[in-house]
Ligand SMILES: O=c1[nH]cnc2c1ncn2[C@H]1C[C@H](O)[C@@H](CO)O1
């Protein structure tokens with residue numbers, strides 16, 4: 001059976017043999033890869049192809065890479081990031097940002113990002129990056145945004161329109177350019193940019209430091225999310241939601257600080273759940289930074305069962321050595337999730353997307369629901 005999402009002109013080919021009881025690892029991996037997915041939390045500078053990093057490093061004369069073998073480089077990133085600390089996890093981005101300083105490099109990395117996500121079955125993606133980290137070779141902030149947008153449009157074309165990609169512009173918590181990046185977001189909205197984010201080391205850099213940026217976004221009716229509750233507990237989420245006004249939370253897993261063992265929610269947790277504030281959960285990244293111990297004890301399942309609007313994400317495909325399919329697989333292994341739960345998580349992600357409501361509905365009704373229905377009936 002082939003489902004053609006109206007408007008895209010591209011046939012969506014679902015898996016033909018679905019094992020609902022997850023009996024066979026091979027068929028499970030196969031249907032997971034083909035299942036339509038949406039990712040809201042994926043960093044452009046955390047997801048480069050290793051071979052591309054090496055080629056770009058040669059082209060720009062960057063000599064700091066730990067190895068010039070693509071397979072070894074992939075392992076190096078994952079191992080270096082597997083440190084138990086967010087600060088050390090973030091150190092690895094010096095290498096990727098070093099090779100993302102020219103227009104050509106940014107176009108290429110963005111185009112490949114769209115291709116890689118689409119090959120993994122992602123139909124909708126919001127990819128974030130910090131424009132201020134790509135100015136070293138003389139690009140302006142506007143030129144950075146234009147280059148990344150050009151790359152994503154090129155990547156969408158190469159995939160025949162199988163994926164739609166929007167971007168989030170990230171302000172870094174430890175610098176003082178967040179208002180400028182918020183202004184950049186407003187200036188480029190509706191032209192490839194769909195929102196704003198704050199990222200970087202959480203300890204010592206509360207989101208309230210960037211209040212002028214959030215106020216500017218609010219005044220201009222612009223969407224934003226904030227990384228919070230990853231390295232710092234519920235107080236960081238409280239600031240992000242109640243002081244800054246975040247619509248979604250990057251990670252947010254430490255909301256469990258405000259949930260009693262018997263499942264009773266504190267006032268903050270209840271507010272987040274009851275207002276349907278989406279949590280952009282990234283299990284593998286959380287294991288690396290020490291925000292969770294292992295997949296089996298990761299709070300995602302508990303939060304989902306308690307009714308939180310939970311979404312599943314990659315965070316950094318290269319740095320965390322993952323893909324959306326692998327995150328699905330980890331959840332299938334840890335919690336026995338099958339197509340019903342993955343459909344729920346995917347719909348939750350599209351519903352929380354920084355897209356106009358009719359567009360969200362179109363993706364859910366014409367791509368996600370038919371894709372999963374076809375998986376089930378195959
Ligand atoms: O999970 C994260 N938490 C905080 N900051 C992060 C995370 N993943 C990536 N970053 C940082 C490093 C990147 O250079 C920056 C922009 O994508 O965002």
Ligand SMILES: [Zn+2]
Pocket residue numbers: 041043199227250315
């Ligand atoms: Zn992140």
